[in-house]
Amino acid sequence: QVQLVESGGGSAQAGDSLRLSCAASGRSFSGYGMGWFRQAPGKEREFVAAIRWSSGATYYADSVSGRFTIARDNTKNTGFLQLNSLKPEDTAVYYCTADNGMGRVWYYSRSEQYNYWGQGTQVTVSS
Numbered sequence: 001q002v003q004l005v006e007s008g009g010g011s012a013q014a015g016d017s018l019r020l021s022c023a024a025s026g027r028s029f030s031g032y033g034m035g036w037f038r039q040a041p042g043k044e045r046e047f048v049a050a051i052r053w054s055s056g057a058t059y060y061a062d063s064v065s066g067r068f069t070i071a072r073d074n075t076k077n078t079g080f081l082q083l084n085s086l087k088p089e090d091t092a093v094y095y096c097t098a099d100n101g102m103g104r105v106w107y108y109s110r111s112e113q114y115n116y117w118g119q120g121t122q123v124t125v126s127s
Contacts, residue, residue: 001026002116006096009121016086020121022079022096029053029072033099034079035108036070038092038123048094049081050108059108064090086125093120 008020022034035050049070050059058070069082079096097114099106107113 002029002032002098002100004096004098004116004118006094006118006121009094009123011124011126012086014087014125014127016125018083018086018123020081020083020094020096020123022081022118024077024079024098028077029079029098030074031100033102033106033108033114034070034072035097035099035114036081036094037097037111038090038094039120040092043092045095045111047109047111050106051079052102052106061109083123086123088125088127091123091125093122095120 003025005023012018030053032053034053036048037045038048039045047061048064049068051070053072067085071080096118098116099114
């Protein structure tokens with residue numbers, strides 16, 4: 001069992017930066033995949049970024065590549081998503097998630113792959 005709590009969301013202007021945190025309790029992220037998804041009103045939940053906790057390999061959606069960075073701090077059992085060069089279209093509720101069923105092929109961009117989800121944190125970007 002893994003419990004996830006996101007924080008760091010808020011309001012920002014286009015071009016600004018935010019840093020989201022995902023604190024895990026119950027179990028370590030070790031051996032897991034950790035990801036971030038976002039959902040805007042009236043839209044489907046979409047993949048943002050993911051990381052293999054053990055190796056540190058990262059994956060990004062094309063829409064955020066070069067602007068967002070996913071990272072983890074093993075000592076704090078916490079994941080992070082650095083949001084740079086924010087755009088109004090980044091406005092959404094951002095969810096941290098963990099996957100304990102990774103295989104050789106990891107479908108990290110599919111929400112159904114993940115087992116645990118945080119409550120979400122709102123990010124609002126104004127132009």
